[in-house]
Amino acid sequence: MLWFLSLFVLGVMTVVMLAAWAFGLARKNGGWTDVFWTFGTGAALAAAALWPLGPGAMPQARQWLVAGLVALWAIRLGGYIAPRVAHHEDPRYARFRAEWGGDYARNMLFVVLPQGPASALLSLSVLVAARAPGPALGLRDLAGVVILLAAIAGEGLADAQMKRFKADPANRGKVAETGLWGWSRHPNYFFEWFGWLAYPVIGLDPARPLTWLSFVAPAVMLLLLTKVSGIPPLEEAQLASKGEAYRDYQRRVSAFIPLPPKTA
Structure with a gap:
């Protein structure tokens, strides 16, 4: 189940990061990549943490705790990044735009898509914690x-x-x-x-x-x-x-x- 849920996170984040790529191109602001990744990773990892431990099972206290920790991380970090991105493009992405010129859209795919596998790797730690045995905290x-x-x-x-x-x-x-x-x-x-x-x-x-x-x-x-x-x-x-x-x-x-x- 651990590997299935990690693949679930990978699939979700691949879609999220493709959306981030398209949105960043439309807004001419690559910094939205970080916003999409943070909130997307938080949502995907929280959902994976709450995945039932067995058929018909309800999420246990530890699953809710771990999902809450992930959500808190995403809200804090995403809430900090989003207002900054809304006002100006992160200098890293502005530099990419200047250096890559007409190849910017294509090259950004190679920046954006690897972030899905990164989220899947992070999910392994979250899932081990969420699915740790023992009913009581x-x-x-x-x-x-x-x-x-x-x-x-x-x-x-x-x-x-x-x-x-x-x-x-x-x-x-x-x-x-x-x-x-x-x-x-x-x-x-x-x-x-x-x-x-x-x-x-x-x-x-x-x-x-x-x-x-x-x-x-x-x-x-x-x-x-x-x-x-x-x-x-x-x-x-x-x-x-x-x-x-x-x-x-x-x-x-x-x-x-x-x-x-x-x-x-």
């Missing part, structure tokens, strides 16, 4: 809730600190080093990754080998955020716009995990 479920809430709070704080920094005209062209940004160059990404640890905390049972799949989502998110679509393109853009000031920031401040900054 316990301390591990509570720990998972605490982890996700802490991640949402941390990411929200980082976003708010950056928004406040950018709103001050005196900071134009400067590097943000206030609050969490003085301890991590990407605290929002760190907390985004941290939240996915809730699912192995809820679902891992070392005696059941299949439950080690609960670590797939944290591993996938770590790879994407630190090596693919998160930190690398953003730091490239920061270096291009801020130059030596950002290189100095890189030398002193941790890229991902919040740590005390190095002294000169």
Whole structure:
């Protein structure tokens, strides 16, 4: 059933991402890709988490809990991204549009479609947690809730600190080093990754080998955020716009995990 539900998520997200591609082309704004992915992934994973454990069975408390955690993540992240996308295109997609010219529509398919399989991989962790045996909720479920809430709070704080920094005209062209940004160059990404640890905390049972799949989502998110679509393109853009000031920031401040900054 785990693999069937993962394929279900893949199918749903393939349709969602094709819709995102078409909508982004129509609106001339590739940033809608991220909005569709976030809300689509949240809905697909929540639906998969609530899938009956057997014929005629009703969703159990843990299934509702896990579905709620996924929904909370999607609402928080999607609610943050959507208003920004509605006002202006994300610089990453604007750069794609400028670089690809007439090939933009075709090339965007290769950006959009792989996000469906990414959602399917994330679903493995969610499904292991949702389908963990035991009718009663316990301390591990509570720990998972605490982890996700802490991640949402941390990411929200980082976003708010950056928004406040950018709103001050005196900071134009400067590097943000206030609050969490003085301890991590990407605290929002760190907390985004941290939240996915809730699912192995809820679902891992070392005696059941299949439950080690609960670590797939944290591993996938770590790879994407630190090596693919998160930190690398953003730091490239920061270096291009801020130059030596950002290189100095890189030398002193941790890229991902919040740590005390190095002294000169």
